Amino acid sequence: MPDTSPAQRLDRLHRWAAECHGLPSHAIRLRLAAGDASFRRYFRLTLPDDTTRMLMDAPPEREDSHPFVAIARRWRAAGLPVPALHAVDLDAGFLELDDLGDTPLQHCFAGNEAPDTLAWHERAMALLHELQNRAGPDELPAYDTTLLGRELDLFPEWCLNAWLDLAVPPGWETLREALIDSALAQPVVSVHRDFDAMNLMVANDRLYLIDFQDAVAGPISYDLISLLCGRYCRFPPARFGAWVEAFRQRAVHDGRLPSTLPPETFLEQTQAMAAQRSLKVLGIFCRLTLRDGRAGYLERLPHFLAHLETALDGLAGHDAFRAWLDETFRPALTARLAAAEEAST
Known part of the structure; x- marks a missing residue:
């Protein structure tokens, strides 16, 4: 069942990211990094050692992330510069990627x-x-x-x-x-x-x-x-x-x-x-x-x-x-x- 609000999805994303790293939710920080012309949102995850990653929130009822994941894996295997996938939950629409900074x-x-x-x-x-x-x-x-x-x-x-x-x-x-x-x-x-x-x-x-x-x-x-x-x-x-x-x-x-x-x-x-x-x-x-x-x-x-x-x-x-x-x-x-x-x- 789809989440009913952005706040609910953010809370779920926060808990998912913490679980991926075996940490309690309070040990990590999330802040909005960007949105785009679709329904995807991006959050910067900061871990306790100050390592940062990018989290993609793509509600599955609105965005199909399967093509992104498949292409990312193929193109990275081909030696192309694409962000690495560190965690993937396609059912939830959550992805953890390399943080490439803020400079398009x-x-x-x-x-x-x-x-x-x-x-x-x-x-x-x-x-x-x-x-x-x-x-x-x-x-x-x-x-x-x-x-x-x-x-x-x-x-x-x-x-x-x-x-x-x-x-x-x-x-x-x-x-x-x-x-x-x-x-x-x-x-x-x-x-x-x-x-x-x-x-x-x-x-x-x-x-x-x-x-x-x-x-x-x-x-x-x-x-x-x-x-x-x-x-x-x-x-x-x-x-x-x-x-x-x-x-x-x-x-x-x-x-x-x-x-x-x-x-x-x-x-x-x-x-x-x-x-x-x-x-x-x-x-x-x-x-x-x-x-x-x-x-x-x-x-x-x-x-x-x-x-x-x-x-x-x-x-x-x-x-x-x-x-x-x-x-x-x-x-x-x-x-x-x-x-x-x-x-x-």
């Missing part, structure tokens, strides 16, 4: 063109190569037509209909089909699915992967796009193109991409992937606001709209959708955000 990668950024920002992106791309080279995708769910389409449909359902009260635009179905086809044409690798700076922790000057429970077997460019077109930075086309080409060359060298794939074709595939992800995020952020009552997501919508516009500039066709985006969607978004801000003051 975006805290190391100092502006789009700062040397440290660029260097950390280079390091993150190196980690992405490791992920794709070491972790086979065979045991992951497929990032197939159904899933890609379901993600794209978040845009008309939650951003257009639920938040802006706009009709589905001309050219939407054509664009939707083209983006799915482009994704499915790419080689299949292990895809973290949210390889954004917030899910890369910096500990002891090393990057670690977290929040990988939604990993799938899918397009090789998806995680690259998650990083380069994420929520914290926007890079000029020349830098973006140079990074995409460097990624392509390394992937060809490692055997993840065929040497016969022209650079311009892979660049276009990454732009299509960027458009797919931007549309998905626009829908998800509206859903998090409207359905889940989460704050702090609406102000990020213009950032991802800019990602979407840049991505579409790199794709041929879709003129009707592009015109609608400029003439109808952007003004409606601007007006709705202004109204929401005014209502909150």
Whole structure:
């Protein structure tokens, strides 16, 4: 039977952690460390010798932690930097993990063109190569037509209909089909699915992967796009193109991409992937606001709209959708955000 309140779950988590270490409850300390866009909460556990661990509280009626545990074990066995699992109770939804500190990668950024920002992106791309080279995708769910389409449909359902009260635009179905086809044409690798700076922790000057429970077997460019077109930075086309080409060359060298794939074709595939992800995020952020009552997501919508516009500039066709985006969607978004801000003051 589910616990009826966060306080009850916290008390149960406290007792579980103490039992895992053979200690009385009063001998350990727990404090809230973080929450995320799901129903998971994270608490920092401090043991009597001042060793710290991270406790994940994922109510099983709302969050299935089986994929996280299975992937964590496989990826760690493959030599990837993921937190070790020290205790697991999937029935309760409790996990004890390594404490990786409080520094997600975006805290190391100092502006789009700062040397440290660029260097950390280079390091993150190196980690992405490791992920794709070491972790086979065979045991992951497929990032197939159904899933890609379901993600794209978040845009008309939650951003257009639920938040802006706009009709589905001309050219939407054509664009939707083209983006799915482009994704499915790419080689299949292990895809973290949210390889954004917030899910890369910096500990002891090393990057670690977290929040990988939604990993799938899918397009090789998806995680690259998650990083380069994420929520914290926007890079000029020349830098973006140079990074995409460097990624392509390394992937060809490692055997993840065929040497016969022209650079311009892979660049276009990454732009299509960027458009797919931007549309998905626009829908998800509206859903998090409207359905889940989460704050702090609406102000990020213009950032991802800019990602979407840049991505579409790199794709041929879709003129009707592009015109609608400029003439109808952007003004409606601007007006709705202004109204929401005014209502909150």
